[in-house]
Amino acid sequence: MEFYIKEAAEKVGLPTHTLRYYEQKGLLPFVKRDNNGNRIFDETDLSWLELIVCLRKTDIALSELRGIVELTKEGDFTAAKRKQIFEKHKEKMLEKQRDLDKAFIKIETKIEYYDELEKKYEEEKETMSSKA
Secondary structure: OOOEEEHHHHHOOOOOOHHHHHHHHOOOOOOOOOOOOEEEOOOOHHHHHHHHHHHHHHOOOHHHHHHHHHHHEEEEEEEHHHHHHHHHHHHHHHHHHHHHHHHHHHHHHHHHHHHHHHHHHHHHHHHHHOOO
């Protein structure tokens, strides 16, 4: 099945200008065009776009993505290099996840503190109103 840019963008949850930008940056070298120059995406292109979306959510640099694309274009013998890029990125993600876990704990602690303050305030308010 084939899709024009608007349909492809909807399927992967990106605006069409982002797909054009990705193509301009060399991240979509395999996208074909019809006789009128319109981009035509197939299932493989959509799968690649979904991977790009996933990786961008994890803050991978466009230069790293471009490196993966270039290695992919060179052929299967570059699989080890591509795997190394993913492993390196995974380590960065794990470090970021640890940082986020620490931040989450701090935020939870602060919310619990405010819960206690609210509870204390409500108790004091009830005590004051019962004395009045």
